[in-house]
Amino acid sequence: MQVAMIEDKIVPVDELEPVYLDRGIYFGDGVYEVVRSYNGKIFALEEHLQRFANSLAAIKIAGVNIDQIRGRVRKAFEAAGISNARIYFHITRGSAPRDHNWDTNLQPNFFLTVTELPSDAEEKNKGIAVSTHPDWRWKRCDIKSLNLLANVLARHDAAQKDCAEAILVNEAGFITEGAGSAFFAIFGRTLQTAPLTANILPSITRKFAIEAGKNIGLEIIEKSLTPQQASRSDELFIAVTTKDIVPVVKFDGKVIGDGKPGKHTKLLIQELRSFTV
C-alpha cells in the first residue's frame, strides 16, 4: 500500500486530498501576482494579468484562460468588500504524485486571497531602513514564480537588523532589486534604477515610478548601482505594489540625506497616487 503521512497520521495515498499533491509545494512549480485596490478600485489589473500570462508561458503552464482569472479576481474583490485590499493569486501546474516531469494533461490549481492592506502612513512619513544581502535567487527572476526562499531568507536577515527590506547584491557587486520591491536612487535631478534583465522582476510599480519621475521632470537612468553609490545618493526609495513608493532613509546603517524622506521622493508618491484615482 502506498501511504502518506501528515504529521503523525498515516493516510493511504489514494485518499489524500489533491492539495497535498500540489506541485506548488513539491517544486514551487507555479507563478503568482499581487494586485491592490485604492479606495475600492483595483489598480493596474491589466498590467498584472499580462505579466501573469507571461510568467505562465515562461514556465510552460498552458491552457489558463486569463479572462476567467480576471473574472475571479473581480468576483473575490467584490465579495470581500475591502476598500484598500491586497489581492494575491497563484496558479500551480496542478496536483500529481511527485515527479519532476509533468503530464501535459494536468489541470492547473488556482488560489487567491483578498486581505486588508495595513496603513503605510508611518513608513511613508518616516521612511524605512534597509540592509543589503547577497542575491541568492535563481537566474530567471523575470518570472514571478513561487521559488522565493532566497527572498524569504534575505528579508529575515533584514528584519534581524531592524530593517524593513533587504536590498539584493549580485556576485558582480551590483544591486539588482529588493527582496520584494524595486529599488531607486536619486542623485540631484536624476532617478536611477537597475535595467530590466533576467535577474530582475519586470516590476509594474517600477514602471509607474519611472513614469512619475518623468512627469516631475527627473532624468531617468536605467543602470545598476553598487551599495557604495546607493549609500551616497541624495534620496533612496523602494517601489512595490502593496505600498507603491516608500522612502528609504537608512542604507546599511548609513543615514541618507537628512534622514527624512527626500523632496523628490515625496513628489513621486503624490504623482504616483494621482495615477490611482
Next chain:
Amino acid sequence: MQVAMIEDKIVPVDELEPVYLDRGIYFGDGVYEVVRSYNGKIFALEEHLQRFANSLAAIKIAGVNIDQIRGRVRKAFEAAGISNARIYFHITRGSAPRDHNWDTNLQPNFFLTVTELPSDAEEKNKGIAVSTHPDWRWKRCDIKSLNLLANVLARHDAAQKDCAEAILVNEAGFITEGAGSAFFAIFGRTLQTAPLTANILPSITRKFAIEAGKNIGLEIIEKSLTPQQASRSDELFIAVTTKDIVPVVKFDGKVIGDGKPGKHTKLLIQELRSFTV
C-alpha cells in the same frame, strides 16, 4: 471580510484549512529528503537525517526533533510494507497568512509519502541519454530545499529531447550536477566529479559512488568538467538515491564509448549494491 478563493469557490480566510496557507506553497519555504529501501531495508537513513538537519538549520527552521522524524519514517515504511520503496518527506516552516517574514512560534508542517520504486533494470542495462541545460538554480544548492522550478524546467527540456536527465551547466561553462542527480565521468582509471560547493547538493549517493570507486581501484578527482570534456570521456554515469548508479551512454547526442554501459560503471553498480545488503 477577508476571503480566499479556490478555483471558483469563495471561502472565508478564517475557514481555510491550514494546508492552503502552507509557506511551502507560497515560498518553497521548506526542505526535503528522499530515502529508499532495498529488499525491505532502508538504506543510509542516518546520512539522510543528518543532511535533513543541516538543511533545516540552513534555512533556520528550528525545533524539529530528528528522532521524531526517524520514528515517523520507520512507522510509515512499516505501514506501507513495500520492499523497494521510495520514502519522500518534507518539512515546511508552517502555515500562516502570506508574509515573507515569519513568526518564530510557527509550527513546522511534516509530510511524507512511501511509494513503490519502479524497476530500474532497463536503465541500468541499456544506459540513458542526457542533455545539457543552463543551471538556473539559486546560489544555495547545498540546501535541499523545495525551490525546484529550475530543476523541473531543465528536466522537462531533457524529456523533450528524449533524454532521461538534464545535466546543468553554470555560467562559467562547467557542469555542476544533474537536475536530480550527481554526475560522474571516467577517463581511463580516473573517476571525476565536481567538488562540493554551495552550487552542488552534498549528494549521499555521490559519496557512496566515490567510496565504491576507491574500492574498485579508481583514482578520484573532484574537479569540475566542461560538457566538451564529458562528451570525450570513456564512461559517464549519474548517481541518485532512487536509482543509485545509472550509466549514461549518450551526452547531448554524442555516443559515449561504444554506446553501452561502461565496464567500470558496471563494477561500480555491483560495488554500491554490496553496501546496501
